[in-house]
Amino acid sequence: MKTFILRIHLFFVLILFSVPTLLMGQQQDFSAYLFAYFKGEGLAQGEQIYFAISRDGLNWTDLNDGKPVLTSSLGEKGVRDPFIMRSADGNKFFVIATDLKIYGNNDWTAAQTTGSQSVMIWESSDLVNWSEQRMCQVAPHGAGCTWAPEAFYNEENEEYILFWSSKIPGNQPVSNNDNTHRVYYCTTKDFRSFSETKVWIELRNSSNQAISVIDATAIKVGDTYYRFKKNEATQAHKQGLPTSGKYIIMEKSSSLLGEWSEIRSDMSQIAYVEGPTCFKFNGEDKWCLFLDDFGGKGYYPLVTTDLNSGQFSQLGSDQYSLPSVMRHGSVVSITEQEYTNLLAKYAPSKVSSARINPATPQQNLEGWGVSLCWWANMCGKWSDDKIDKLVHLLVDKDKLNYNIFRYNIGGGDHPSHYNGHMCNGKGKRAEMEGFLPSEGAAYNWSADEGQRKILLKIKELRPDAIFEAFSNSPPYWMTYSGCSSGNSTANKDNLKPEYYSQFCDYLIEVCKHYKEVYGIEFKTLDPFNEPNTNYWGANGGQEGCHFDPASQVNLLRVLYPKLKASGLNTVISACDETSVTTAIGELQLYKSEGDIVPMLGQFNVHTYSGSVMDKANLKDLVQELKLPLWMSETGAGGTGIAGNLAMAQRMFDDLNYLIPQAWIDWQFVEEGNDQWCLVKGNFSAQTYEIIKNFYIRMQVSRFIKQGYTFLMTGRNDLLAALSPEQDEVVLVMLNTTTDEKLFFVDLSLFSGLNNANVSLYVTNRDKNCSEETDFFIENGQLSYKMGGEEIATFVVPVEGSKGIEPFMDEMPYLIVPRSCPYPMSLSGSSLSLSSFCAMDTMQRWFFDKLEGGNYAIYTFRDGKKMAITDNGSYWPEMLELTGDINQQFAILPLGENCFKISSVSNDKLFDLEGVNTSIGTNVGLWEADETGANAHREWRILSFPFSPYNLNEEPVELPEIQVDSTICFISASGKINILKTGREEFSYQIYKMDGSGVAQGVEKSQWIEIPLPKGIYVITYQVDGNMASRTVVVK
Secondary structure (H helix, E strand, C coil), rough: CCCEEECCCCCCHHHHHHHCCCCCCCCEEEEEEEEEEECCCCCCCCCCCEEEEEECEECCCCCHHHHEEECCCCCCCCEEEEEEEEEECCCCCCEEEEEEECCCCCCCHHHCCCCCCEEEEECCCCCCCCCCEEECCCCCCCCCCCCEEEEEEECCCCCEEEEEECCCCCCCCCCCCCEEEEEEEEEEEECCCCCEEEEEEEEEEECCCCEEEEEEEEEEECCCEEEEECCCCCCCCCCCCCCCCCCCEEEEECCCCCEEEECCCCHHHHHCEEEEEECCCCCCCCEEEEEECCCCCCCEEECCCCHHHHHCCEEEEHHHHCCCCCCCEEEEEEEHHHHHHHHHHHHHHCCCCCCCCCEEEECCCCCEEEECCCCCHCCCCCCHHHHHHHHHHHCCCCCCCCCCCEEEEEEEECCCHCCCCHCCCCCCCEEHHHHHHCCCCCCCCCCCCCHHHHHHHHHHHHCCEEEEEEEECHHHHHCCCCCCCCCCCCCCEEECCCHHHHHHHHHHHHHHHHHHCCCCCEEEEEECCCCCCCCCCCCCCCCCCCCCHHHHHHEEEEEEHHHHCCCCCEEEEEEEEEEHHHHHHHHHHHHHHHHHHHHHHEEEEEEECCCCHHHHHHHHHHHHHHHHHEEEEECCCCCCCHHHHHHHHHHHHHHHHCCCCEEECCCCCCCCCCCCCCCCEECCEEEEECHHHHHHHHHEEECCCCCCCCCCCCCCEEEECCCCCCCCEEEEEECCCCCEEEEEECCCCEEEECHHHCCCEEEECCCCCCCEEEEEEECCCEEEECCEEEEEEEECCEECCCCCCCCCCCCCEEEEECCCCCCCEEEEEEEEECCCCCCCCCEEEEECCCECCCCCEEECCCCCCEEEEECCCCCCEECCCCCCCCCHHHHHHHHEEEEEEEEEECEEEEEEECCCCCCCCEEEECCCCCCCCCHCCCCCEEECCCCCCCCCCCCECCCCCCEEEEEEEECCCEEEEEEECCCEEEEEEEECCCCCCEEEEEEECCEEEEEEECCCEEEEEECCCCCEEEEEECC
16 A cells, blocks of 8 residues: 655755754764853842853853843742753753752851752753753752752663762751761652662761762763862861862762772862863863862863873963853753754854745835935036946946936025035035026026936936936925025925925926936936925035925825826825834825825835834835835945944845835945945045945845845845746845854755755955855755855745745744744743744744634644633733634734734734834734734744745655665554664654654664654654654554
């Protein structure tokens, strides 16, 4: 009999992010280190568990922004001395810590005599998802404390030895009640049940008197165990050592529970230290011993190439670096995938992951552009050859590839003002010539020669160019102030109402002239520029004119019928506000007026100010009104490449959250700086130089071409676009930090991925759109390590694919706010925003379609479907899926893969508490606001990166028996059988099609039976040291 399965592409991309590490006994490819530690009793949160990571074991970086990763809610609600270890089978990690809190009481006597008799334990299979905290009593009866617990796997009897320090006060009627610290131990196989407690270490002085010993730790090298312990007494345990005590003693043994002999070590001469932790450097025969100087120096490393010698070298302070506060902890070596997932979860600025899904199209790109105001006014007076070269840089498809240009219809100032206040402000470049020098005069069509010359050169070199006309000010003689830079009161209108009609005629006549004489028909005409501001005052630095919102409405009512009757195809665009927030208010007014929105052919906004939330809100409103949207002007100051990349970040935010059809720069050429322009020029000398900003912008505009469709990434550091022919995907990655950044992009939804022809272009401090080859792409996954302060572009040949639509059955999704890149995650019992991590199964959401078209939304926890449940309060609950009315949600599409998710029981929407978008923001349920104020209640539904998927609609036959080298997989009823020809260890992990793990193990037998429910599974396993996978079916 044969069964069927939809084809799985690649050797299971999920492996990179979610396969647990294999057996410790097998060779591990460790590439980094994880340090678990606490910060001390001097901080309110200092007695919790913190993580730091390192590539070399000496230079450490805090994770989670220096905040705790694990916090104690049991016992004393404080934990110290965390010990982290990998389990013997390599499939999980344990963290074991002291139950103790000194902050707020500073009572060390009570801590030792009436303290906790328990240790705190957490466990995890991936270092990202941690179990509920367990409080386990292990100390002997009468013990006053249970300090610095650690564990070691004893291969002799295949169980763990858990050991710690305890002191038994003299008032306890038990043995060892001499108020002296000893190291005790018990054994366990699962860190849940424990054997009887026994003494492991008792330290005696030269008089054979028991003295206190704490902080034991052990490491195995070959067949020898090495142990470090602290003399906690205030005396030496033998002659020749510090009489103050408080030093570390080193020992060795051939058996964990056998006899130990002391190693003479120079390290023992160092007093006032504690908390030793020892680990092997990855790939080297060298070991590191960290000691905690509790006198104020804190942790510092010593190194040796021979533990048996007991000789260590202390490193200089310039050879290592630690977080500012780091107390007693421990180090574990980790693999590259574990390192990456820790970064993704706890240091999201260092890792970016996304799936590019052709089923999530956003805007179709109309083009990239720039205003001609004011650089063209000056450069148009240069020699013809210089103009030609300059415009080629602007429009050529292998350069900036700009195709949209905004022509400024100058108003013209009073003749007596020429070479006056504007020259003293923005410079001569801002002094625009008008075409009507006075009321009743004839049009002077020879005016504005410089800007016109550039305009015509653009038309010549770029026949497909799109042009928009806009006005900064009406002619001076139409204004209250008699000055084209604004009213004498800057926040008041300057155009006299009686000149509304003549001003509209003026704009239309200029548009008609350019069409009739030069064959240039402006696509759009905007009568305003940043109208509702206080920027425009008489005798100012440039032309400008304030329009109150009501005045804008009145002017549009005059302009619209005149433009309609002009014979032009030009339509109105408005309102070019400088602030996105102001633009929202004005568009809401246009909407409320009823007749204004139908007059508009396009809405324009500048993004000099406005948050990502503002941009998402404006897009929501524009989308509802079905208006095309341009980001029609922006720019920013700054310093060097950092300023240039900050501007690139604004561009990315605009394209990902405002989602305009066109994105337009303010200045192409500017004098005196390298920020507000792409080419730095000297107008009088007629010279220019290409600057870094040019190449940074070109990384986007050269490769994402006109007509390409942006695809939703859910990220603010990644752009993706698909060509009209669906044969090319362009990815642009951005790193504004000075640190390296890892990018993992899942391209597996595209068929026909042509790896050999993938191209990479990079701009950073040293490179200018330089073609590079230092990346890795295989089986549909692109991996790239970005340098600090870099922008990188990939051009990837593909074949089209339908991709994954939202809400497919049994398919995992991310639920990401419209206004930020952080997915919703189940944290404990609440919903909150978290950095994306492919291993975090609490970010995987499933949509179960119910009768009536509603959905239950659930995730898996402990093998159960836990559904989001509306209990009537702001905070939803997570209860086992039943399909009851309070677990049903209606999903309203808003366009471009954005949705509102509302509770069927009360119509309340998923809501970001406090309109916040930071990691940790809680998600609740609340009523909707008016359009333009709801972005914090709108969501993107994204296919979960690296999860299995179906590329083909047609099923592909899968045989019952599959053979791979020496292993045979046999599909059966209710189980999978595995037949091996040898008796070597066979480690495996089994995943459902949603990527969740269902079984794992290590077997030596030749016949293995694995019971499983009916379904399709992926088995990942190791053969001859290599990872492989196989898709199987259980009948």
